Amino acid sequence: SQQGEEDPQALSIQEGENATMNCSYKTSINNLQWYRQNSGRGLVHLILIRSNEREKHSGRLRVTLDTSKKSSSLLITASRAADTASYFCATGLNTGGFKTIFGAGTRLFVKA
Amino acid sequence: EPEVTQTPSHQVTQMGQEVILRCVPISNHLYFYWYRQILGQKVEFLVSFYNNEISEKSEIFDDQFSVERPDGSNFTLKIRSTKLEDSAMYFCASSENRAGNTIYFGEGSWLTVV
Structure with missing residues (x-):
């Protein structure tokens, strides 16, 4: 797998349902960030979890990080049509420089 | 809330x-x-760029590309001799610190090479 690989690639759910997206990565990381991107727009930061953290919450978002499995999940509870977007995980790498690598993203479609 | 701003939002250029x-x-x-x-x-x-020098670059960032911080506020990306395959959305981003800090993105600049 590549660094920062999300699954599923696409997810379609009904409004009110929960959406879970997963991210796997290969190398050691400093942190992992989740972003949202509406079609053709910029990247909106959702949440950052550090490598020594296991879980973080922000509103309807819950992120977990398992460094032993090199994986993270993003849970959106009680989804809304406005949550329709692409979601990306981005891993901050332990390199000498400053490099954050994005995965290919999960396209979420929430049906009203 | 402070934000990263990018210009132009869209540019069309000849190859x-x-x-x-x-x-x-x-x-x-x-x-x-x-x-x-x-x-x-x-x-x-x-x-990535820190302290007025490139910190890290990818294999995409070849001699065709250069970055500069010409003054205290602007950060520029120059693409010399554009090719069709350079057509893309280019995002600028910044962070306060390196490890463990959020990277904030601008809205992007659409570049179309014709």
Whole structure:
């Protein structure tokens, strides 16, 4: 797998349902960030979890990080049509420089 | 809330021409980045910049590309002799710190090379 690989690639759910997206990565990381991107727009930061953290919450978002499995999940509870977007995980790498690598993203479609 | 601003939002250029994309990072941030996203594809890291020098760059960031911080506020990406495959959305980003800090992105500059 590549660094920062999300699954599923696409997810379609009904409004009110929960959406879970997963991210796997290969190398050691400093942190992992989740972003949202509406079609053709910029990247909106959702949440950052550090490598020594296991879980973080922000509103309807819950992120977990398992460094032993090199994986993270993003849970959106009680989804809304406005949550329709692409979601990306981005891993901050332990390199000498400053490099954050994005995965290919999960396209979420929430049906009203 | 402070934000990263980018100009232009959209630029169309002839193949072979030079393009400069401009960015104003968040004012107290010290680390700057350029990413690009070809339509329908993933966001790709190009370069990171700190203390007036390139910190890290990807294999995409070849001699055709250069970055500069010409003054205290702007951060620019120059693409020399553009090619059709340079058509993409280019995102500027900045962060206050390196490890464990959020990277904030601008809205992007659409570059179309014809």
